[in-house]
Amino acid sequence: MPSLVVVGTQWGDEGKGKVVDLLTEFADVVVRYQGGDNAGHTVIAGDDKIVLHLLPSGVLRPNCRCLLGQGMVVRPGRLLEEIDALAARGTSLDPARLTISARAHVVLPLHLAADEAEERRRGERGIGTTRRGIGPCYEDKAARRGVRFADLADPDRLRALVEDATACRAPLLERQGVAVPDPAETCRDLAAAWARLAPFVGDVSRAVHDELERGRHVLFEGAQGTLLDIDQGTYPFVTSSTTVAAGACAGAGVPPGAIDGVLGVCKAYTTRVGNGPFPTEADDETARKLREAGGEFGATTGRPRRCGWFDAAAVRRAVRVNGLASLALTKLDVLQVLGPEIRVCVGYEVDGAVEPEIPLDRLDRARPVYETVKGISEPLRDVRSPDDLPASARRYLALVEKWVGVPVSLLSVGARRAETLVFDNPFRLRRRGASGRHAAVARGPRSAGRG
Template sequence: MDIVLGLQWGDEGKGKFIDLISENYDITARFNGGSNAGHSIQRNGKRITLKMIPSGIFMKTVQNVIGTGTVLDPVSFKKEILNLQVFDETIQPEKNIIISRKAHLVLPTHKFLDIFMEESPDYTTIGTTKNGIAQAYSNKILRQNLRVGDLFSSDFQTRVVPILRRDYKMLTDGGMVLPSFEEMSNEFFEAVDFLKRFNCTETEIYLNTALNEGKNILAEGSQAAMLDIDHGTYPYVTSSSTTAAGACSGLGISPKKMGEIYGIAKAYCTRVGNGMFPTELFDELGEEIRIKGNEFGSNTGRPRRIGWLDLPALQYAVMINGVTQLVLTKADVLSGLKSVAICTHYELEDGKIEKISAVLPDNAKPVLKWMEGWNADFSNMEGNSELPQELQDFLTFLEAELGIPVAYLSIGPGREQILKLSSK
């Protein structure tokens, strides 16, 4: 099993890379997160954002698994499937999507609870996508939630309605204006009926059987390493395990069966929502990069925060995930700048230096290494030799500091605009 995951704060371009390489696999499998993810893919001049559906869905011979470590919102899933079929009417999702019976459900009241907590002064404002993901995961941990397999039980409706009524009452008592209970629940149960048309099974057995038969699996992570619930910049993180280890637990596959671990990172950093971001740019250059790189959330449309590449954080992410190959994106966005910067380490107030870290004190000062910028037309490039020397120097520096090769370089937004770099 190979793994693709983000190494920064999300939005690194995972969906595009997975879409490119998924033809080499028999199965692509999502192992964490829910509809708070957003993997954008461009095909035939059109763009679509996949939230729950694995990015291998466009390959007719690839099976796509939504694994046990995910949380599934039936209403959002139904909308995504219908949108996908409008985008490409040749896709037959009921034949190519397999859902874990053990994946937990996102209930309609979870979204409203998420909104309530984000807007209430009594709770820490995290900057969530307000999709109810944390509420589903928290109820999973509390052992108070329902799972996909429960949809097929004869008493599902009698079990879920009291939960919805309890949450609904708590929210309305707290002053929140909601749609009618009937409207909300009817939409949910219609989506549940739609979801039951799909193959829901014990995906752990399915995936391990496939591996034993010699089939190739690509595990697809949502969000990114620096948003991991345990190892990210807590509390401004997601609610699931986003690391390579999370792929094993989220899919039920032994670590002994891991192969290549592809880590995706931008040539600069972005972040959506609140949380630590020491290299953030607040000037006109940051806005220029945001516009040129189209740095707006694929799921929410929110403008992303922009900053220079954070090497200590990247080294940390490479370390905890055991990354074997780096995929660097958005280098083309920095084209035309006279110089570009990389944060190589942090200086602390007591004189100490942090060279690899995920959590820093507020007074940490990023120390920047400035490198000569590059200016090139990337539209027809085919390999290393055509890259400007300044960019090659940038890549060489990263390889030396990270101890892994930059194996792929994205040079534009299109599906085919990724160079596979030859070893040096």
């Protein structure tokens, strides 16, 4: 299987960075296809903790090519900071390893200011954005007044675009008491960034096509999660891009037939950052235990994450809309802090009937239906073989697989690369529906012993 999309199945922060970093051992190319520096992918390399916001997680593998697709929105200064930070630790990037789509949109200082102004305008009804300018940048893209990387090569066109965008945004900023960035200063800063980034800018769609034609293994790295998708998520408390697997086609410029499989990533519990519905949110004490044991603080904002029980009904929906063949389940080791019992949401009761998927448009009158399983008391971080998993962990995995409808192919029991159990290599798994039905999935040896 030469191509695989990796997507989050919850509200982001599922551990995609670690999973992608692990899978880059089998990949030649990694492509980011949506989002911007509102995403934070954490990778543990040796004793170093590295948080990437824009660069693909494959950047730490010296033989892996990294591409930023046209569906992304990129702040040039932040991208240069990441490149320089990696260079300082001995990981250098050149145009042979990194390509930025000429069609990717540029996040301007104006967009950060507009993000702040809009959150102020909403007041208590605020979305709880990261204030990184992501939404306003996508707004300008849809309104056809955005700035793309290709525009940075033409100073006159760039100036006209920045001045037009500023004229459109200035009234709201002034009403909300937010300073309006100077267009001339913005253009000067972008010119300086362009002087360094120009060699990296090219046709990512063509690059992906050529790599696939050569038979290279291509990994498409999603940001955020399915429940934050602009169309499939808990609208309006969502991000502004297509986070589901279908977004890889538009965001990287490849046809649907180029995607051979989709892997979903989810935590063994659920978290959410910011405002919006969270039906399985735990009580304060349980949430505190999960937050402290799991290090649940935003990689981008540092905000404490809201924590709750695993929502199999939500992940089941993600399985369907993404066409998942399997799951990578992360942070199973964290569940040790929960004591003798663990709850899993297996459906929702709405108007007297139980539904197997999260009812996104009726959450105001939906009640989670829980199944309880015995807690995990044994330590897991030293487990290196599926055969060594304790019975309590096997029971939990069996419950998850039963209710989400697909197998777990990767299991993370710690932050490091070595603390991962591989049941099935996702690059060998066919996507669901590949032959008009759910494709068969080869199972690892752990299946027979599952409790």
